Amino acid sequence: MSESKIPAPPSSAGAPRAGNPLLEVRDLQVVYGGIRAVKGIDLHIDRGELVALIGSNGAGKTTTLKALAGLVHPAGGQIRYEGGELHSIAAHRRAAMGIALVPEGRGVFARMTIAENLLMGAYSRSDKIEIATDLDRMYALFPRLAERKYQLAGTLSGGEQQMVAMARALMSRPRLLMLDEPSMGLAPLMVQKIFATIRDIAALGMSILLVEQNARLALQVAQRGYVMESGAITLSGSATELLGSDAVQRAYLGG
Amino acid sequence: MEILLQQIINGLVQGSIYALVALGYTMVYGILGLINFAHGEVVMVGAMLVLSSLTAMLGWGVPPVLALPISVMLAITGCMALGYGIERIAYRPLRHAPRLAPLITAIGVSIVLQNLAMMIWGRDYHSFPQLFANTTHSFGGAVINDIQIIIFVMAVAIMAGLMVVVHHTRLGRAMRAIAENQHAAQLMGVDVNRVISITFMLGSAMAAVAGLMVSANYGLAHYYMGFLLGLKAFTAAVLGGIGNLRGAMLGGLLLGLIESLGAGYIGDLSGGFFGSNYQDVFAFLVLIAVLVFRPSGLLGERLAERA
Numbered sequence: 001m002s003e004s005k006i007p008a009p010p011s012s013a014g015a016p017r018a019g020n021p022l023l024e025v026r027d028l029q030v031v032y033g034g035i036r037a038v039k040g041i042d043l044h045i046d047r048g049e050l051v052a053l054i055g056s057n058g059a060g061k062t063t064t065l066k067a068l069a070g071l072v073h074p075a076g077g078q079i080r081y082e083g084g085e086l087h088s089i090a091a092h093r094r095a096a097m098g099i100a101l102v103p104e105g106r107g108v109f110a111r112m113t114i115a116e117n118l119l120m121g122a123y124s125r126s127d128k129i130e131i132a133t134d135l136d137r138m139y140a141l142f143p144r145l146a147e148r149k150y151q152l153a154g155t156l157s158g159g160e161q162q163m164v165a166m167a168r169a170l171m172s173r174p175r176l177l178m179l180d181e182p183s184m185g186l187a188p189l190m191v192q193k194i195f196a197t198i199r200d201i202a203a204l205g206m207s208i209l210l211v212e213q214n215a216r217l218a219l220q221v222a223q224r225g226y227v228m229e230s231g232a233i234t235l236s237g238s239a240t241e242l243l244g245s246d247a248v249q250r251a252y253l254g255g
Numbered sequence: 256m257e258i259l260l261q262q263i264i265n266g267l268v269q270g271s272i273y274a275l276v277a278l279g280y281t282m283v284y285g286i287l288g289l290i291n292f293a294h295g296e297v298v299m300v301g302a303m304l305v306l307s308s309l310t311a312m313l314g315w316g317v318p319p320v321l322a323l324p325i326s327v328m329l330a331i332t333g334c335m336a337l338g339y340g341i342e343r344i345a346y347r348p349l350r351h352a353p354r355l356a357p358l359i360t361a362i363g364v365s366i367v368l369q370n371l372a373m374m375i376w377g378r379d380y381h382s383f384p385q386l387f388a389n390t391t392h393s394f395g396g397a398v399i400n401d402i403q404i405i406i407f408v409m410a411v412a413i414m415a416g417l418m419v420v421v422h423h424t425r426l427g428r429a430m431r432a433i434a435e436n437q438h439a440a441q442l443m444g445v446d447v448n449r450v451i452s453i454t455f456m457l458g459s460a461m462a463a464v465a466g467l468m469v470s471a472n473y474g475l476a477h478y479y480m481g482f483l484l485g486l487k488a489f490t491a492a493v494l495g496g497i498g499n500l501r502g503a504m505l506g507g508l509l510l511g512l513i514e515s516l517g518a519g520y521i522g523d524l525s526g527g528f529f530g531s532n533y534q535d536v537f538a539f540l541v542l543i544a545v546l547v548f549r550p551s552g553l554l555g556e557r558l559a560e561r562a
Contacts, residue, residue, distance in 0.1 A: 096444045112428070
């Protein structure tokens, strides 16, 4: 594919485009179950940026995240992370390289305690003292989890499980945090809470790729966004631009 | 009353061996959803390796106190390598194949191992050498000998050790994580293939020890011994709830007790029509009963979607 597919640079809001983005995806193609789920997309995330990837159900957003995390193998294209090519690197190695994915449906270990789930997040780390400090940080960030440390994660509510999944991802001290539909299936109050936390984490300088069906919510916290439709990116720009765009208004914001 | 006590002792000793083997089945099932039907043969290979290395060393004049631990370590190492190889050759290439495929390769591996063992060790029964005076202790009218005591204590210690590994170490957490959600485990940085290999090696090490125990307990080993033992240990794992470690231990001990009590009383109950040689029937009656009345086993919760 041609080089002309590099996404439009952000115009007004958001961090200025750095010369060396944290993640740069070019012409990514994924074939999933015989279907071309991702048809050659380009996107990038700069350090410290919160980027939203929005689009309707089945647009290929989750498949894109899975390809970035190494759970599915792309049929073509490049994924450069911190300047290196990820293509031949297995999922578990990517986790150790600082790429964390909070998967759709959260993927908490239901038969493990919350504390064990968080320790699983730190699986690739060997700095015991720092791990203990980070555990305390997570319990401070999510006080509800602190009260339930030794409870099995499967007994928690959906919102609490989302907190476990996020805290677990943060325990790896990621340099790129990817969140897949964190609002899915949660009560409105819990959604607000989760998004407030996402904002807090971003404010600390974390680079985040946020996939959401709830476009308004995602664009309200993001600096930039991409709109994905049937496997291709159809629009990109600053979050304010996208929120104001007629096309996005009509398709995803209900008016 | 003496018979009852005696059968309980025999049942617990035999049951602790079943439990060790059942753990191997259940660990692999828990992680891969696969029944490693070649596991019984690993027990047999363990017994054979202990026996032949022990006999050889005693023949060279190595004192038993030295020969026994060396041959046990040899058998454990050999079985770990075997378990690793079985997974790499027979199961890993079929990780994403339909469920029936690895089941068939498992049976294939089992037949290959039996035949290899027959070629190497022959068709004869091998007797376990007498290493020390096996003192018999009697209490309450029942007897127990040193070997039985050692078997039971060792089995309990190994099971306790395994529980510590599974529940309190990084490796154990990784194993449980894979059992629940392989993709999520990978996202945490777990090298799934490596942990699966280690699981097979752990199960095979326990199988080697179980092989030593069986041959020491009966004083015999044979190339065919793994088949029935494997089936019974599998039954024990199903009885306890396959995939559940505590279930495998409970199932092993219960199956040992059921067999032993059944064999002890079947003569009286059937007016002498059946003798204790019908012992093996009980294990399979238990298997059928569990599959009919409680397919998830005593402690199992989730069988349906995995079987």
